[in-house]
Amino acid sequence: MISDKDFLAFLNDKSLDNSIEERLGKILDEELEKPEEEMDADLIEYCLDKLNRIEEIKQAKQVEKGNGDTNGKRIKPRLIKIIAVAAAILVFLAGALSASAVIFDIELFDGIVEIYNDYVRINYFKTDDKTDSHKLLETELAKELAANGFSPVLLPEAIFSEEYKITDIEYQFTELVDAANIAFKYKRKLGSIRITKHAMEEIMPDIEYPHVTSAIEKIEVNGIDVYCFMQGKIASINYRDGLYLYTVRVPTRLDEAIELAKTIK
Numbered sequence: 001m002i003s004d005k006d007f008l009a010f011l012n013d014k015s016l017d018n019s020i021e022e023r024l025g026k027i028l029d030e031e032l033e034k035p036e037e038e039m040d041a042d043l044i045e046y047c048l049d050k051l052n053r054i055e056e057i058k059q060a061k062q063v064e065k066g067n068g069d070t071n072g073k074r075i076k077p078r079l080i081k082i083i084a085v086a087a088a089i090l091v092f093l094a095g096a097l098s099a100s101a102v103i104f105d106i107e108l109f110d111g112i113v114e115i116y117n118d119y120v121r122i123n124y125f126k127t128d129d130k131t132d133s134h135k136l137l138e139t140e141l142a143k144e145l146a147a148n149g150f151s152p153v154l155l156p157e158a159i160f161s162e163e164y165k166i167t168d169i170e171y172q173f174t175e176l177v178d179a180a181n182i183a184f185k186y187k188r189k190l191g192s193i194r195i196t197k198h199a200m201e202e203i204m205p206d207i208e209y210p211h212v213t214s215a216i217e218k219i220e221v222n223g224i225d226v227y228c229f230m231q232g233k234i235a236s237i238n239y240r241d242g243l244y245l246y247t248v249r250v251p252t253r254l255d256e257a258i259e260l261a262k263t264i265k
Contacts, residue, residue: 028044110218120208121208137151153195156260159184164184164191177198178197191250200243204240204245226238235251
């Protein structure tokens, strides 16, 4: 097992050379060979994230040299297999954690949300939220997203008002998960919308939200559950629509964020 000191060094290491990639792979192999109840889900998740980051950096360097695929990044076949196995393991472990919530002093919110002392976890794999109502597909933003493989999208109509100004859109493409990161300004402050598109139900993840400083407010909009809460001075709006996960972060009060969430369509 990797020590806490070495693990933190991995997370903070900026060099990301081959020796680190091999070491991370060895750690993953060791974890995946263990019985399910002994596997460290957090360690698996972080190692996968780091390996994906290494692959993204390599792909970016290839593109700079003119040897890469500019249409998107590709994860190695070995990593794809590990992700598929690990995703199933994480589902198992998350279910076991929920069953023992009282022992670990975790408060469960509607069976989907786990509320800890300083963060919240939303178990999206336990939900099947999906709407048939997508009413903003003719907007320029929805057309831009569709041109890059994100369709149909489910967005808050309020972001198309004069108070909001979209400043940038960035895309990330992998074999199993694609992401669109939309930056905007709201009353001269920065906000964002992150959309992740998953290739299959089996890899729908749990998402942890740190530094939650308010109650969790759940509302239903167009047949899906939307979770709103504060992370410091930023309001966070989170929901699932089929294979898509959304996080909208707005520099505003919680009550205003809830009103924004009500415009999702």
